[in-house]
Amino acid sequence: MNTIQANGYPIHFNENAYLELNKFLSENKYSNIFIFADSDTNEHCLPVFLPNLETDLTIEIVEFEPGEENKNIETCVELWKVLTELKGDRKSLVINVGGGVVTDLGGFVASTFKRGIDFIHVPTTLLSMVDASVGGKNGVDLGNLKNQIGVINVPKMVLIDTQYLTSLPQNQMRSGLAEMLKHGLIFDRKYWNLFSDLNNLNTNDLDILIHQSVEIKNNIVIQDPTEHGIRKALNFGHTLGHAIESYFLENETKTTLLHGEAIAVGMILEAYISFKKQLISETDYEEIKSVINSIFDKITFEENDLNPILELLIHDKKNEFGTIQFALLDGIGNIKINQTVENELLIDAFLEYNS
Template sequence: MTSITSSSYAVHFNKNAYTLLNEHLSKANYSKIFILVDENTHNCCLAPFMSEIHGDYNFEVIEIEAGEINKNIATCTQVWEVLSELDADRKSLMINVGGGVVTDLGGFVASTFKRGIDFINVPTTLLAMVDASVGGKTGVDLGSLKNQVGVINQPEMVLVVSSFLRTLEKRQMQSGFAEMLKHGLIKDKNYWNELKALDSLEAIDQLIYHSVTIKNEVVLQDPTEQNIRKILNYGHTLGHAVESYYLDHPTYDLLLHGEAIAIGMILEGYISHKLTGLPKEELADIKATFLSNYPKVSFNTEDIEAILKLLKFDKKNSHGNINFVLLNAIGTPEIDVKVAQELLEESFAYYKD
């Protein structure tokens, strides 16, 4: 597969990714190379990744605990301290081998340690391959509030190696699939139709490539999310609130990112139908597609009230307004739409019916 070039880096695929990584390492003369993993990628991905690196380099492996619950400043502090203890300097490199938690947190740690060291992302989940590791967003959660602290900073390169997907359970694959479906909804109706007709996620390389291409095209137009890049947040305003609520709830099981965003896309689809003209049949298509791929979640009145209160923390907000990305039609988004409280509540009623 041909590499996808962004503003200051490229996304490389499969065997070519390792070839270009080795070329980069041979030329860059890094003082030390730190590889950030969590316990899952340490066990399943680190050995095959290291076996593809040729050359005599000074490697150190740093392991963090897996899961969104550990994507916080406390974990960053631990990694910063390890980097300092192991004599990392400004000519060091961090390679983040993992899902979105590892690439988001590792990118943020690298971007801030000694005011910034180089980093490379090696996403090992479908979600990270098509979303988290591409576009330069780095950061961590503040308590249960998603991605409240971070910076936009580009990696040296992103390496997408689809063989890592063999290590994932079906639920994790489905989580990433939600973001791919989103790419169809915001940019490409034909892609949406292709994805919803899939029988399985086995032959997925070309689909990953298409999703990365869509995201890259959007990011190139608006690297710092001043306008058009906001379309990538379709489903995320309510979806992130749902995800945060479940992350912090003492008795509910956690929802994966894609599971929460799938709910958000149904809710914001309903709002789109009411406010921006999304046709009724396309709304029904969106709801049916997500409910056929993701288990339905039951919300009571107390849950809904608490979720809606979390909207004030959404990153797209400005001047006290909660700004939504909605759809005029599948493939045609609209940004910065304000939504009345009653309509937000109605959207949950639509989801539940």
């Protein structure tokens, strides 16, 4: 698959990725390499990655605990200390091998250590391949609030090798599909249509879909790297989805949701809001709901869940002057940004979802 040129860095695929990485290492003088990985990717992915790495530089593997609950400033402090103890300097290189937590966290640590050192992303989950590792967003959560602390800073390159997906559980694969579905809904009706029947997909089809999904996100990010305009389109499903994810993360009576599981619910809710605001037809809404529900399990919301979820919306990063901003569908394949939604319609969307 062809390399995609992003805003200041290349995205390489499969076998070509390692050729380009080793060429890059031979052409740039780094003092040492730190590989960031959580315990899962250390076990399942580094045995694939390390044999493909050709360098005489000292390599240090830095492992931390997996999971969104560890994507916080406390983990950053520990990683900054490790870099310092292992003599990291301005010419060190960080390679983040893992899912979205690893790439978000590792990119933030590298961007802030000694005022910024170079880093490379090697996403190993479907979600991180099509979303987290593309676009330059790096950061951590503040308590249960998603991605409140961070920077926009691009890697030197992104390497996408789909063989890492063979070790991925089905729920993690579905989590990544949510972002791919979103890319079709906001940008390309034909791409969305490809997901109406996933039963006949083979490995080669998935590679092509991943490449297309990265192209869609990259196309949007190049137009608006710092999210002042069209990049807000990528937040479809995320305004309510992030609030749901945060609420389930902090509530001990709830089962923690994967990012894509929460975003799938958010997309159904925000598609319903788009329908009620006459931006999409009822037929489009029913189609969206049917496709997403065919892939994801339905989540149950109790009546006393709704207000706490809605209260979390005020912390959404897209808000301006205290007003909650939504990206809503304007027909399948198009989007309207900076949309406001009254509380009654938000409650109505949850009630419709429950029904």
